[in-house]
Amino acid sequence: MLIERYIYLAIALFCIGIVGVLARRNAIIIFMCIELMLNAVNLLLVAFSKMHHAAAVAKGSTAGIEGQLFVFFIMVVAAAEVSVGLAIIVMMYRNTHSVDVNFLNRLKH
């Protein structure tokens, strides 16, 4: 499969994530959309990784493996972020009983 397909796919997913962030007000869903963006990135990374590997496969190298490891680290970070993020959202919910990002609007101008 050509790499462009993956690029388009990943970008599409990425942009859907962005649209989600833009269009929704529920903090959790926004957060999920961000996860979606990260996954788009992951997908693209793996694709690139395979691409680089394919280019160098003849030499039997391990080219491209960094890409996949990067994905691994992204997952790690994502997990950490999720824990913190959900903690913050829960904290907010505890105080306001809402997860609407626009509900809290004291800081402005």
Place this chain on the structure above:
Amino acid sequence: MNAIVISAVLGVVMMFCGVFTNSKPAVRTVAVIGLLGLIIANVLDMGGYHFFNVNVRGMLAFDVFGLLFNTIAFAATWIYFLLSGRDMERVGVNLAEYFALIFFVLCGIAIVSAFNSLLMLFLGIEIISIPLYILTGSDKRNLKSNEAALKYFLMGSFSTGIMLMGITLLYGVKGSFNMDVIRAGSSTLTPMLAAGLLLLLFAMSFKVSAVPFHFWTPDAYDGSPTVFTSFMATIVKVAGFIAFIRLFEGCFGEMHKQWQLLAAIITAATLFIGNITAVFQQSVKRMLSYSSIAQAGFMLFALVAMNNTAKEGLIFYAAAYSLATIGIFAVLLKMKDYTFEGFNGLAKRQPVLAATNTIFLLSLAGIPATAGFWAKFYMLSAAIDNGNVMWLVIVGVLCAAISVYYYFRVIQAMYFKDGEPQEIETSRSFKGLLIVIAAAVVLLGIFPHWLINQLYSFFYL
């Protein structure tokens, strides 16, 4: 490497401190002493004493630039601990954890000042960011703090996504995350490379709160407990710059011409929005957060100019800006009223506070005989030396003039207006320390060559 390991260990130590002792002074003392140790370790590192010999496999690359920055950042943090450590107690009960988080942030700073792989950059930035999200939201009952944390977190993650996309695109082109590989042969800007560059530019702009990616800054700074704002607005922010300039010099240094205009546009916008918006603020704290955006605009000059003067200047700027801002925040922390009116008549009741504060503000405004002047001077001369962006220099000085407007509003409030007497408790040592810092600011303003010489001797060892 010393710094990274020791700061991480110190973070863990602080955690355990929290478990084993309830005495706040003890915790604070441990933190202060630990940080002092960290500074010493880092300085020793510069001098060639490496405690840990780890094969970093190209993931990190230590150079004097980064190490020197570390020293400054740690020293600033140390001063910050001394000045404002006591005020952390007022935020919440988890004092030890706060210190631990700050140490983790310092670890992240040490990483971003030495990364040689985009992976490490990513991790470093995350290590800086995640504790900050928490510190921002650490005043749990305060809705403002909640809000700030939420905003900061959502937007921060969003920018992380953008950065990752940028890294990925770079990887797609170059097949590696190692900066040495990426740098090699970057002479023309191909579309994917350009897209990656832009996305990274956006993400890093976000971290240093450059316009138009600054929106989180005022809210997050305003909402978070002031004591942490002080930390975020100074040390963390300049760390972002170190990462920024390291990344762009390392990866795209040779194609500088092609993105210079873009950087210049962002710089100009940052200067403009930061300064203009700060003018009309009613709260000094919020004014300072806008001012931090404005100062970021000046620091961005380093990115635009991208020469040796600029790098020296950035270090100097980091020191000057951090010192002054930490000082002001330390005073601000003692106030109950953060509006400009709160400062009315401060000079009468607390002449020392007012005088030192004045020196800090003058420094931020870039008046000669303060460190801030040289900071601006270096940035301007870097940009002038570059020669392509004279318009930006003009914008810069005009904005500097605007900045005088809001900094001096504080001075006016302190000296020329009478206000309600406000109870401000300050200890003798606190005042003494402020005076020392102010003296340092002035000394650096008169004899900048001390610091500059350090820079030089390191650069041209």
Place this chain on the structure above:
Amino acid sequence: MNVLQLVWLVPFFPLVGFLVNGLLRKQLPKSLVSIIGSGMVLASFIVSVLLFSEVKQGNTAVVNLFDFISVDTLKIPFAFQIDQLSSLFLLIITGVGFLIHVYSAAYMHEEREEHFGRYFCYLNLFVFSMLLLVLGANYLIMFIGWEGVGLCSYLLIGYWFKNTEYTNAAKKAFIMNRIGDLGFLIAIFWIIAKLGTVTYTTTDGAGVFDLYEKLTRTDVIGITLLLFVGATGKSAQIPLYTWLPDAMAGPTPVSALIHAATMVTAGIYMIARSNVLYTMAPETQSVVAAIGLATALFAATIAIKQNDIKKVLAYSTVSQLGYMFLGLGVGAYTGAVFHVMTHAFFKALLFLGAGSVIHAMHHEQDIRRMGGLAKKLPITHLTFLIGCIAIAGIPPFSGFFSKDEILAAAYSKDHIYYYLGIAGAMMTAFYMFRLYATTFLGRFRGTEEQKHHLHESPAAMTIPLIVLAILSVAGGFIGVPEVIKPGAHWLEHFLAPVFEPSARIKGEVHHLDHNTEYMLMGLSVGLAVIAILVALFRYSKKPEVHEPAGFGKVLADKWYIDELYGFVIVKPVNWLAKWLNSFFEKKFIDGLVNGVGRLVNYSSRQVRLLQSGFVGNYVLLMVLSMLALFVVTFFIKK
């Protein structure tokens, strides 16, 4: 040592007098003040006489005191020049000055001590400045004296400073003089720019009058015109004459000294001094003659309808100065200087006489309230009459000779000058005798109290009158025309070295034949006599007491020139100043500056609204700007 080296003593004495009287005015008694004041001028006079006798033998000198301004190639020494012209003026200034000082001591006796001291200190300062003006060996020193006398005139006009009208008059005098001074100054610059020096003449031939051939035609015309602008200011010619009548606000001796005898003749002195340049520029000469003649006629018309004794004399002065300029304009430099001298005598006499009258009338100046004073003030009456006859140009009084010389020269230049000039002379005779008749003849029209107190002035006042009267009678004999007695024109011979260069330029002068000259004399004398008789006939019995109407009113109101200036110059200037101050300065420039500040404030208020507090908006803005930057990078830059 050459006596001429002592020339610095001449201005030095009045300077000492100025300093002593100025600094010690509160301590010294009045008598001592007046003795110092007059004594110093007397000392100057004595030195002047010595100098004069030296100069008479043909010795002249330039005395360098010290370097004044010396930059680059421009070297201006503080130097005095003593020659025929300046020594003559020295005599006039110190001589008449001394008499007036003596007169003043009595006239101003009612003043408080410190003011008395102040008065003499000003007066001495004036004499000092006037001497500087005359003695200066270059234009800059002349300019110093020039402005100095302007200052003293200002101070003395405004001597009674409580009265706002007086101080207004003083201000007016100073400012109008300044306008002329600017012209003078520019002329000096012009000379420096072209010749690199302002010294009149040097032994090595590097002075202005030695190098005049280097000047182009434009230069000469420009310089002379600008100098003349200066002269119109100082010597009260059209269009800058209006300050002089107002200057009568000062004490009467001041009017006599400054505004009749000396200062106002500075312009004539200057042009006579620069005669070379003027001879080189016939165009300017015509202008000078035309302006002089116009002033002479114009002022004479006004004088006819004035009722203030000093105002009449003031306009008469303006008119006489016009004659002098006419003389200068037609090249009769000697005649002009001659007239300066005789005029100094008789006009000082007239003013002092008027002062005596005013003194006697307790500061009443309106001639409609006088009359019949001849009996009460015999000496004043007699001397005043002599003055009137002298100014009217009746032989053998001094005025006749000097005026006649000018008119004769005018005739030889252009007949029209002469006819107009003679008309003016007629008017002069008429208004002078109108004044005389109204004041001294007829019956007394003042209050009973004034009548009761009428008395002749003290000796300190009458003696100067008598001396001046003698001079007015006899002064003319130093300039008896050739036609009457060949070789009798002593003055012409005396001044010949000064005017020699211009005579050389002019070449052979066409002399009038004797018959014509006699005829001219006869005509002018005859007309003057007619005018005198008409005036005496008309005004000795029934003086005009009612307000003039019709054309007379126009004359009485001085052709409305003051109003015209007010309307054309003062008002617009004030209006402009007001507009600049209240609108341009405050609204426009400052508004612009503050506007920038306000703009910053305003934009601050607007821009901060971007920070809406909604995460969605923030992200949207971020995405949009990302979009924009992408577009910029990818689609625009290419």
Place this chain on the structure above:
Amino acid sequence: MALGSAIMVVISRNPVHSVLWLIITFFAISGHYILMNAQFLGIVNLIVYAGAIMVLFLFVIMLMNLNAETEPQKNKWLKLAGVVAGGCLLLVLVAALKQAEVKGKVAMLETGDIGLIRNLGKALFTDFVVPFEISSILFLSAMVGAVVIGKK
């Protein structure tokens, strides 16, 4: 399928449904991984994302008892603007990357064993040991953070 379900994530009213859609997206992405012979990542993706993280999300949502009605309607125009902006970004990126320098290269490769756990592990503990250790700090701080914030 990935795209479709991703869109559903965004437009679902009910957060729970969103989560479910997201899980489906993740499955789809995992499928891609496996197609690309990155088996390990595919599995990890399922376990960590679809399993752990999404369950966490679900828990939180359930805990808060959220449903469609809790989210008030956002300004329609703003929503539209968001969609338009995102769409434009997509267009711009696609247009920009159309000329991408990697065009024409192949990514799908059945052979190759870099995706295997053995190779990944080896690389992880040799070349990538530093980031690996560093990420522990990250977790530590996240942990501390969760404690600080979560503690009553």
Place this chain on the structure above:
Amino acid sequence: MIPVLLIVIPLVSGLLAFLIKQEKSVKVWSLVTSLITMVVAILGIAVLHKPEYLQTNVAWLPNLNSNFSLTMDGMSKLLCLLTGIAYPGIFIATWNSTYKNPHQFYALMLLMQTGLLGVFVASDALLFYFFWELALIPAYFLCSIWGGERRVAVTFKFFIYTFVGSLLMLIGIIWVYLHTPDHSFAMTSFYKVNLPGNTQGWLFWLFFLAFAIKIPLWPFHTWQPDTYEQSPTAVTMVLSGIMVKMGVFGVLRWLAPVLPVGLWGYGDPAATMCVIGMIYASFVAMQQDDLKRLVAYSSIAHMGLMGLAIFVTSSIGIQGVMIQMFNHGINIIGMWIVVELIERQFGTRKMSELGGLAQKAPGLAIMLVVVALANVALPLTNAFIGEFMMFNGVFSSKASNYHYIFMVVGGISIILSAIYTLNMIQKVFYGNTSSLTANARDIRVNEKFVLAVLLIGIVIMGVYPKPMIEATKHAVDAIYSKMFIKLP
């Protein structure tokens, strides 16, 4: 040696003055300090005039090639002398004024003196800039704390305005620095730099703006009347007597010799601004009722003439400017002293509320009249020498095609200055006394002393200007010769 002392004495003494809380002693302290400074300045000028005493060169920022180098040439000497003389004069004349927190007031005054003297002796561009700004900060506080009602806003405007200018100049300095042959901030290197014409053109405007705001030239002057009006008079004296000279000094030292081509190229527009300013300020001065504002506008007009004489270059004109810098300082300080005396006694500066003072306070009246006459440049006062030379220089300049017009139009200001000055004298001193002035008293001994010294100075310099001309001749030649270097 001498220049270092000039800077250090007021600096140290100023810092120490912060600690002296007693009013009387702080006054004595600062007076003594200023006297010592004056003596040092005079020493440097009259006695120890060997170059080694007058130069200092210590490494300061070796990396930047910027040294702490101070030099006193003729122009510096003159201005140092002015500063040296003015300060004791100001202190004595305002001896009877009381300030709240006097120790701060006098300390700041002395610190300002440091800045001023530093500007005048610095021979390193960076150092110059340093002192340039440093003089501003104490001025800001002095005006803002002890000024009149609108002090805060007005001083703020003044500060920001001048700050903008100086920042622009900083850009220019850095640019020139980067293009000096040896990458140095030294004045000598700056003089050697040879920039292309168009570069000099825009650099000219950068420098010009800074100096024009300081001088101030029309239309950048609006900060000035407000600031003068609102500042305490002692500060106004320093501002107008000395600080504005910084602008002229800057042009002569850092603009004209460094960017001669720029000055030749844009001299005409700059000179036009000067001329407009002279006339304009004179007109506006005619409308003022407040004494301070009147003097302020008259100062604008006079400074405009100095600017004109520089921008329409000629040797004699520059010589005139130099002398006039000194003279104007003396004269305007005299004016302010009189204004201060009036204000302190009657509590008003409005001319319409005063009047008849000549009867009540003849001493004051005489002093004012003489100073005012010097202000209108009457011959035999010092200002006449300067103005004569400047106008003459303008007239005979070869640098501009419009020099005749400049001179003639500018000359009108001579007339206008007479109008407003005489108006002032008339309104304040002549006429009848008003209710305020009915019980006026004459001036005190200390005030009389200062004024008398000033008056004697005015007359001596007006009659015998030779020493001053000689002293500055060399500096003039140096500047003038540098303005004729060839284009690269």
